[in-house]
Amino acid sequence: MFGKYRVLLAPMAGVSDIAFRTLCREAGADMAFTEMVSAKGLSFANDKTRHLLALAEGERQVAVQLFGHEPDVMASQAAWIEDMMGESLAYLDINMGCPARKIVSKGDGSALMKDPALAAAIVRAVKGAVSHPVTAKFRRGWAEGDETAPEFARLMEDAGADAVTVHGRYAEQLYRGAADWGVIGRVRDAVSVPVVGNGDIRRGADAVAMAAQTGCNAVMIARGAEGNPWLFSQVQAALAHADEPAPPSIEERIAMARRHARLLTQREGRNIVRMRKHAMWYMAGLPGAAAARGRINYCTTLEDFDQVFDDLIEIAREHS
Numbered sequence: 001m002f003g004k005y006r007v008l009l010a011p012m013a014g015v016s017d018i019a020f021r022t023l024c025r026e027a028g029a030d031m032a033f034t035e036m037v038s039a040k041g042l043s044f045a046n047d048k049t050r051h052l053l054a055l056a057e058g059e060r061q062v063a064v065q066l067f068g069h070e071p072d073v074m075a076s077q078a079a080w081i082e083d084m085m086g087e088s089l090a091y092l093d094i095n096m097g098c099p100a101r102k103i104v105s106k107g108d109g110s111a112l113m114k115d116p117a118l119a120a121a122i123v124r125a126v127k128g129a130v131s132h133p134v135t136a137k138f139r140r141g142w143a144e145g146d147e148t149a150p151e152f153a154r155l156m157e158d159a160g161a162d163a164v165t166v167h168g169r170y171a172e173q174l175y176r177g178a179a180d181w182g183v184i185g186r187v188r189d190a191v192s193v194p195v196v197g198n199g200d201i202r203r204g205a206d207a208v209a210m211a212a213q214t215g216c217n218a219v220m221i222a223r224g225a226e227g228n229p230w231l232f233s234q235v236q237a238a239l240a241h242a243d244e245p246a247p248p249s250i251e252e253r254i255a256m257a258r259r260h261a262r263l264l265t266q267r268e269g270r271n272i273v274r275m276r277k278h279a280m281w282y283m284a285g286l287p288g289a290a291a292a293r294g295r296i297n298y299c300t301t302l303e304d305f306d307q308v309f310d311d312l313i314e315i316a317r318e319h320s
């Protein structure tokens with residue numbers, strides 16, 4: 001199933017909205033995830049939850065990630081998503097990796113790694129309710145040092161998962177330390193369905209190394225793309241053994257930030273507040289960034305952001 005989808009934008013709550021997906025796709029992401037969506041929230045027809053599923057005009061190859069722990073609710077909401085999204089939907093994924101306390105405390109996300117039977121029941125129920133592929137995204141294991149991912153992956157495959165994604169950290173690790181890519185290879189050996197490798201891809205060479213070391217069928221990128229959609233073009237070039245495009249200039253970084261801000265306002269005015277963290281990421285390491293950071297926290301309109309960006313360009317010119 002990943003013949004066409006080799007470089008994927010990861011699901012990122014609060015980040016992988018229409019604006020960010022648009023920029024990452026333009027840069028070369030083969031497929032993009034929505035932010036994770038609560039099955040329970042959808043079942044209450046919660047507007048905020050449904051809003052997370054809004055797509056860009058003509059957007060295709062979208063994967064939707066559900067979180068929850070009740071097989072029947074997950075199944076009915078997966079069927080609703082399939083109906084609603086039609087051709088835009090590439091596949092449905094179940095979140096079994098989120099380590100956030102408010103998620104885990106309800107038995108969702110990576111808590112499912114502690115209850116493989118329930119995780120398998122969810123995959124089975126969702127699989128029975130939809131005709132699209134169903135996948136599971138999980139971590140190396142729950143407790144640090146207790147690698148359960150290969151066995152867990154086998155159970156998910158037996159339950160009907162069409163592919164699995166592995167992030168090489170334990171849930172207890174949160175985002176600390178380095179991702180272990182060895183586990184991706186061990187999951188690859190354990191199952192016959194496609195395996196997506198995830199964790200710490202920051203440059204084109206990382207994707208090439210992960211693919212070579214693990215035999216994974218696709219790579220998934222999250223934090224490396226923050227403020228850096230260009231990473232997708234670099235990864236695509238590296239995987240194709242072509243020369244990687246040069247890193248963006250300061251002007252290109254600021255131009256991307258401006259475009260990002262505009263895309264956010266097109267959806268909904270209040271979304272512009274989301275631009276604060278993106279702006280910080282685009283500016284990281286630029287001359288004048290430290291001073292601009294404080295101002296960004298007070299930006300509430302497109303004009304506010306543009307003013308900060310204008311000043312950064314000015315400072316960059318003075319430095320060059």
Ligand SMILES: Cc1cc2nc3c(=O)[nH]c(=O)nc-3n(C[C@H](O)[C@H](O)[C@H](O)COP(=O)(O)O)c2cc1C
Binds near residue numbers: 010036199220
């Ligand atoms: C801000 C943020 C939000 C995330 N939200 C989700 C999510 O909704 N679902 C999920 O499965 N993983 C989520 N993740 C985890 C990423 O998808 C990915 O597995 C992890 O960041 C490791 O990949 P990376 O090293 O490329 O960042 C999130 C990560 C970050 C940084």
